[in-house]
Amino acid sequence: MNQSKPSRSPFRIGLWDALPITASYIMFGAIFGMMSMQAGLSTWESISMSLFVYSGAAQFSVISMLADQASMWAIILTTFLLNTRHFLMGLSMSPYYQRYTAAQVNGLAFYLTDEQYAVTLNRFRHHPSQISYILAVSVSLHLGWALGTWLGTVAGKWIPDPASLGLGFSFTAMFLALAFYQLTSVIRIVTFLLCGALATYFAMLLPNGLHLLIAGIVAFGIGYFMPTKSTEEENQAEESGKAVETA
Amino acid sequence: MNLVLLYVILSIITYLSRRVFLRLPGHWLSPRMKNGLTYIPVGIFSALIFPSLFVQDSQFVIQPVLLVASLVCLGVMALSKNVFLSFGVSLGLVVLVSLGIIPWQ
Numbered sequence: 001m002n003q004s005k006p007s008r009s010p011f012r013i014g015l016w017d018a019l020p021i022t023a024s025y026i027m028f029g030a031i032f033g034m035m036s037m038q039a040g041l042s043t044w045e046s047i048s049m050s051l052f053v054y055s056g057a058a059q060f061s062v063i064s065m066l067a068d069q070a071s072m073w074a075i076i077l078t079t080f081l082l083n084t085r086h087f088l089m090g091l092s093m094s095p096y097y098q099r100y101t102a103a104q105v106n107g108l109a110f111y112l113t114d115e116q117y118a119v120t121l122n123r124f125r126h127h128p129s130q131i132s133y134i135l136a137v138s139v140s141l142h143l144g145w146a147l148g149t150w151l152g153t154v155a156g157k158w159i160p161d162p163a164s165l166g167l168g169f170s171f172t173a174m175f176l177a178l179a180f181y182q183l184t185s186v187i188r189i190v191t192f193l194l195c196g197a198l199a200t201y202f203a204m205l206l207p208n209g210l211h212l213l214i215a216g217i218v219a220f221g222i223g224y225f226m227p228t229k230s231t232e233e234e235n236q237a238e239e240s241g242k243a244v245e246t247a
Numbered sequence: 248m249n250l251v252l253l254y255v256i257l258s259i260i261t262y263l264s265r266r267v268f269l270r271l272p273g274h275w276l277s278p279r280m281k282n283g284l285t286y287i288p289v290g291i292f293s294a295l296i297f298p299s300l301f302v303q304d305s306q307f308v309i310q311p312v313l314l315v316a317s318l319v320c321l322g323v324m325a326l327s328k329n330v331f332l333s334f335g336v337s338l339g340l341v342v343l344v345s346l347g348i349i350p351w352q
Contacts, residue, residue: 020334045250053257062257072248072256079257083264085291090268092287097270109266114295121288122330169313170338172299172349173320180324187301188289195290195298203298204305214293219290232310233320 010127014136017123021115022144024170027162034156039067043153050149054110054142058082081210085133088216089117096120096129106132112139115171118178122189125181142211191222312351316341 029050036046043062049059058079065075097105108131119137120129127133152159162168183189196213202211204233276284300313320337327333343349 020331041250048253049254049257052254053261055257055261058257058261062253066248072253075253076256076260080260080264083261085294086261087268087293088287089291091252092284092291093269094271095276095281095284096275098276100270105270106266109269110262112265112269114291115351117297118292119308164345166312166341167338168299169316169341170334172296172313172317173334173341174330175292175295176317176320177324177330179289179296180321180333182289182292188286191286191289192293196293197336199290199294200301200307201293203302204307207333211298215290215294216287217290219286219288220283220294223286223289224279244348 005125006025010130010133011136014123014133015126015140017119018116018137020138020170021119021174024174025115025141025144025153026148027159027167027170028056029145029163030152030156030159031148032063033055033149033154034159035060035152037153038157039063041066043150046153047081050146051142054145054180055079055083056112056145065154084210085114085212085216088110088213088220089114091220092216093117093121096124099129100131108134108138111142113141116141118175122178122181133237187222187226192220193218195219312341312344 031238032050033046036049036059037043041049049062053059061078061082062075065078090109093112097108100108116134116138123133135154151228161191179192183192195218198218199211199215206214263336277286279337286325296317301307301308319340323333323336324330340349345352
């Protein structure tokens, strides 16, 4: 991933980089489609949810709650809690979206899923943020999810259970491979392990999603209060710049 | 329950949670702030990975196949720096063990 030749367009590289996750999206979208039919939704109601809500974790919770005849407010609150992790994902993506217009950011925001975040963040380590790349990753994942949902509604009974094949590990494998690039120093590795332990503990206690928020906040705090050498140098450069300006 | 209304509200909540911090004003992004932001992916990735390995139905579990596959994934990444290869090899290992093609224990 991201080892592509410079002659290839960012859009094509984006499609290629997103390919493994798109395949997983189709598979898990199909499971969602199948479960939504079991929960009493029609084909179009299922596909509409995938097209417009477009949040896997939230959608699985919603159909489970609809099947249990939960109240609308309970479903809304659960969705909000599940989505709190996006606050931090958006925050950490902010530097890479500075160059885009408000209209472009408004459009791209819709596609900020966990997987889109992971794939695009990996790209931005060595390449400038390019809207065509983000769009390629985003649209292929979105269409993969919607296509999978449709397949699940029309052919759910023929789809093998991903858990029995061990395919539930596909997202973990992709996240692990992409996380590797984040572990560039001892303090980052320690932060990774500490946040992992915290997230594991809180995942057993709290509603889905909040453990991500906690781990993200702890990691942000470590980065904020333990500035790296380069940050200190930047600070000093900034201060000396100010000194020159005021001199 | 009015599904259309529910979908509209859920779409708005999901969208706003993604949009609200996606482009902060530039002057908020001090070097210290930026350094903090570069650590958020470390926390997010760890929170996506660790519970999927160690939590099932709100219980702590140890799943040796997944742990070995995770180490294989990181090992292949360290050697090859190739995300596709690491993804494929580690996922392939789990699938082959799940299908009984690679005996486990």
